[in-house]
Amino acid sequence: MVNNSAKYKQVLSRRGSSAQALLNLLQAVCLDSCPACVTHSNFQQRLNFPIDAAYKLRHIETLIRLSRASGLYPECLVLKGINIEGNAVAGGTFGDIYKGHLGDQTIAVKVLRAFTASDRDHLLKEFSSEAVIWRQLSHPNVLPFYGVRRMDGENPPRVCLACPWMENGNLIRFLTNFPNTDGVLLYLDVAQGLEYLHSQNIVHGDLKGLNILVSPSRRACIADFGVATVMHSTTTTNSNLTANRVKGTLRWQAPELLPDLLGNSFTEPRNTKATDVYAFAVVGYEIFSGTYPFHDIRNDFQVMFAVKQHRRPPRPSHDLSQIRGLTDEIWALINNCWSAEPSERLSAGQIVDRLQALPNRPPDQRPLDSSFSSLVFRNQIEQPFFNLAVSFENVDMIQS
Numbered sequence: 211m212v213n214n215s216a217k218y219k220q221v222l223s224r225r226g227s228s229a230q231a232l233l234n235l236l237q238a239v240c241l242d243s244c245p246a247c248v249t250h251s252n253f254q255q256r257l258n259f260p261i262d263a264a265y266k267l268r269h270i271e272t273l274i275r276l277s278r279a280s281g282l283y284p285e286c287l288v289l290k291g292i293n294i295e296g297n298a299v300a301g302g303t304f305g306d307i308y309k310g311h312l313g314d315q316t317i318a319v320k321v322l323r324a325f326t327a328s329d330r331d332h333l334l335k336e337f338s339s340e341a342v343i344w345r346q347l348s349h350p351n352v353l354p355f356y357g358v359r360r361m362d363g364e365n366p367p368r369v370c371l372a373c374p375w376m377e378n379g380n381l382i383r384f385l386t387n388f389p390n391t392d393g394v395l396l397y398l399d400v401a402q403g404l405e406y407l408h409s410q411n412i413v414h415g416d417l418k419g420l421n422i423l424v425s426p427s428r429r430a431c432i433a434d435f436g437v438a439t440v441m442h443s444t445t446t447t448n449s450n451l452t453a454n455r456v457k458g459t460l461r462w463q464a465p466e467l468l469p470d471l472l473g474n475s476f477t478e479p480r481n482t483k484a485t486d487v488y489a490f491a492v493v494g495y496e497i498f499s500g501t502y503p504f505h506d507i508r509n510d511f512q513v514m515f516a517v518k519q520h521r522r523p524p525r526p527s528h529d530l531s532q533i534r535g536l537t538d539e540i541w542a543l544i545n546n547c548w549s550a551e552p553s554e555r556l557s558a559g560q561i562v563d564r565l566q567a568l569p570n571r572p573p574d575q576r577p578l579d580s581s582f583s584s585l586v587f588r589n590q591i592e593q594p595f596f597n598l599a600v601s602f603e604n605v606d607m608i609q610s
Contacts, residue, residue, distance in 0.1 A: 221272060222279050229280035236273040237284035237345075267411050270346050274440045278339035287345055289357035289372060294319055305337075305436075309375060316375040317356060322368045336436065337369045343412060344371070344435045350578065351403030353423055353433040373433070378424035381493075385419075385500065385534075391428075392572050393497040393534035398565045399430035404490055405558035407432065408483050411441040415481040417489035418462045419496040425579045439481060460510050461503045464488035465550055468514045484552035490561065491547035492523075498536040499526040520550050539568055 224232055277283050291312060298306035298321075310319040322337050344355040359370040378384045385391060400422060407414055414421075414432065421434040460468075464485040492503050503523050504513045525531075525541050543564055549555050556564070565571070 233284045271440050277342040281335040283338045287358045292359045318375045320371040340435050349406040351399045353431040376423040381419040381422040384424040396430045401561045403432040408558045413481050427576045462489040462492045487555045491544045494544045498531045
């Protein structure tokens with residue numbers, strides 16, 4: 211399957227129970243990407259499908275793409291016993307955030323809003339894809355994912371995504387509450403999280419201060435994978451199978467993602483690692499300036515025109531930027547990362563190297579966040595493969 215384009219397309223065309231069985235198997239095969247699936251010590255021995263490291267990302271890519279296409283997700287992601295409190299504490303375009311509890315753990319629950327039937331199927335596919343992408347990720351600077359809750363008592367049932375409750379809130383709120391925080395370590399946190407995502411062939415697509423949460427130990431964690439996409443790990447796939455067309459927030463978008471104001475471009479722009487790096491530069495501006503990009507321009511069309519004309523926010527010169535650690539070296543890095551030419555931007559790995567090599571970089575004395583990093587739920591549903599003989603048709607599809 212990994213090297214056979216025809217079989218790959220056949221896998222992605224599966225729907226219903228056939229797709230569900232294959233999603234369960236793919237997630238089970240990717241054992242070390244799904245800690246919740248290895249709660250039982252004998253699980254790995256009973257499957258015994260080791261993945262060559264060269265093909266690991268390809269298996270994860272297949273899992274993500276099949277989930278997006280089918281609107282389903284592995285059953286091992288489902289959680290029971292989640293209690294949701296009162297009213298929503300925040301809201302986005304397609305979902306609302308509630309505070310909840312799972313056992314003695316306080317959690318955040320993102321609930322898909324009810325829409326018309328025509329919208330619902332599309333949004334369920336997006337939510338399923340977000341859950342599957344998020345579940346494969348494990349890094350100190352990426353918000354952990356706990357699982358999925360289905361609200362079966364409603365008609366139609368809605369889907370919820372559960373993750374840790376972050377009392378410090380998002381990066382913007384945290385810096386507002388603690389304005390004298392050194393921003394260099396937070397910026398390095400974001401860079402390390404982005405480097406990890408790109409190493410997994412994941413493009414975030416909507417990196418900004420509001421989508422970065424601050425942990426109890428005051429570490430920045432990248433969150434909100436609603437528009438995240440997976441890049442091709444091989445050249446055997448048809449480009450139409452990907453779904454990384456432009457989404458995101460305009461003031462953080464790279465110039466190549468913005469509409470051609472003169473109408474000379476006929477290619478469809480797509481989110482890439484380079485567009486994530488551009489957004490990372492704008493996040494740096496948020497951290498060290500204390501405000502959002504182009505705050506002096508209220509009209510989004512004028513912002514697009516300015517970015518297309520190679521204008522960028524000016525270097526902050528107030529005392530706050532100095533308190534937060536803005537230096538000539540950091541501003542030079544920001545300028546490189548929001549270069550108009552994508553090929554001139556640093557990679558996420560290069561950004562991490564430069565930030566770690568900064569002279570007089572403050573020492574990192576923050577503790578690790580251990581309270582939610584290895585949470586295992588006792589009330590998780592039984593993994594479908596414990597008592598189920600794996601279909602030889604599905605096994606052959608995976609191994610061929």
